[in-house]
Amino acid sequence: MTGHAGVVGHPIGHSRSPQLHTAAYAVLGEQLRYEAVDLDEFELTGYIDRLRADESWRGLSVTMPLKSEAAELSDELTPLAAAVGVVNTLVPVGDGKVLGHNTDVAGIVGAVRAAGSLPERPRVAILGGGGTATAAVAALRELGADGIDVWVRSESRAARTTTAAQQLDVPVHLRPWDQAAEHLAGYNVVIATAPPHGCDELAAAFAAVRGRRTRGVLLDAAYDPWPSAIARAWQAAGGAIAPGLDMLIFQAVDQIRLFTGIGLDRELPRRREVVAAMCAAVGRPDLSGEHDSER
Numbered sequence: 001m002t003g004h005a006g007v008v009g010h011p012i013g014h015s016r017s018p019q020l021h022t023a024a025y026a027v028l029g030e031q032l033r034y035e036a037v038d039l040d041e042f043e044l045t046g047y048i049d050r051l052r053a054d055e056s057w058r059g060l061s062v063t064m065p066l067k068s069e070a071a072e073l074s075d076e077l078t079p080l081a082a083a084v085g086v087v088n089t090l091v092p093v094g095d096g097k098v099l100g101h102n103t104d105v106a107g108i109v110g111a112v113r114a115a116g117s118l119p120e121r122p123r124v125a126i127l128g129g130g131g132t133a134t135a136a137v138a139a140l141r142e143l144g145a146d147g148i149d150v151w152v153r154s155e156s157r158a159a160r161t162t163t164a165a166q167q168l169d170v171p172v173h174l175r176p177w178d179q180a181a182e183h184l185a186g187y188n189v190v191i192a193t194a195p196p197h198g199c200d201e202l203a204a205a206f207a208a209v210r211g212r213r214t215r216g217v218l219l220d221a222a223y224d225p226w227p228s229a230i231a232r233a234w235q236a237a238g239g240a241i242a243p244g245l246d247m248l249i250f251q252a253v254d255q256i257r258l259f260t261g262i263g264l265d266r267e268l269p270r271r272r273e274v275v276a277a278m279c280a281a282v283g284r285p286d287l288s289g290e291h292d293s294e295r
Contacts, residue, residue: 003032003056005259008047009063010040016245016282017061020252021259023281024274025049027045030260032058052096059183059259060090061252067131074100078264080240083167085160088251091258100114101258104132107251108139108219112189114250114287116217118143122188125149127180127202127230129158132193132221137165137172140189147171149187153178160222181205185214185237192220192230207236214239221247246287 007017013036021034039047044066049064051057070087071077076099081087084101087100112118125146126136129152140148148170152158155174165172175183184190184206193238199220219236220226223244231241253275257268268274275288 001031001056003030003057003058003259004034004054005032005060006035006037007014007061007063008037008039008044009066010038012063013038013040013043015063016223016248017063017252019281020249020278021061021256023277024252024256027258027270027274027277028256028260029275032259039284040063041069044206045073048073048090048098052092052098057092058261059092059255061255062088062090065129070123071100072204074098076100077156078102080138082103084138085167086131086163088135089255089258101254101264102135102138103251103254104135104247104255105138105142106250107247107249108136108191108221109142109217110250110253111242111246112139112143112191112217113130114246115219115242116215118188118217118238119147120144121137123186124189124191125151125175125180125184125187126161126191127199128193129161129174130193131160133158133161133191134164134192136191136221137161137170138168140191141168141170143189145170145174145189147173149173149175149183151177153177160226177202182209184215184234185209185212185239188216189236190216190218192222193226194222196222196224196228198222199228199230203233205228207233212237216240217242219247220244223248245282245284249282249284249287284286 067086219243272288
């Protein structure tokens, strides 16, 4: 029986996940159909209820604005998903139950490592305090950060990020957004989690800082348009950049493990071939070498 999986969110027409997953399943020889479904907030509950009874359902990728709702709808959460409080992956685990996991963490780790080398204890920052920022906290901890500066427009909207940091036992310091530009160049890693164009004004302010130079890595979780204004400004200052598309590629590896039944405790067969095929499918350079999320 052909299995089926997909990605849900709103808007969903720009999603590259169908290309990534289709390319991966072709390499693995999996009979698994993957499609995009446009769902807005409060539409996910009924959709998941229908999937619970579908024996061919293998899993669901979840994007904005549904990641918090996906966590609430999960019957079980992996420890990582419970810590970060948001879910981007839903998998059936039998008896009509659904497991929630977050693969964005692995995606961020993989994309940052692919972009450049880091010190053992990097100095790190996050731009924005929304749902993606919680995954960024977990990823930066995995990359060796002892503490994280989170630059936000509103401290009250960063409550989820500070809660995740407490769960993960990593210190987080909230910083005022309008002062970020003069400090960014001093970080080894910067993760931009704002929506598309959300960092454009900050990029202009950073570009205007006299003598700005950096050797750090900036990952912009948004991948359309690319390069973003903040990525262009960072690269002009000498830094390495990674698009959200690279994050999407590396997070898909763990989703594919779950959707094919391999599980997270086993290596994905033909992993390098799978990553290379996904990169080719979306026009990215081959990222299947040693700098990946499992290095």
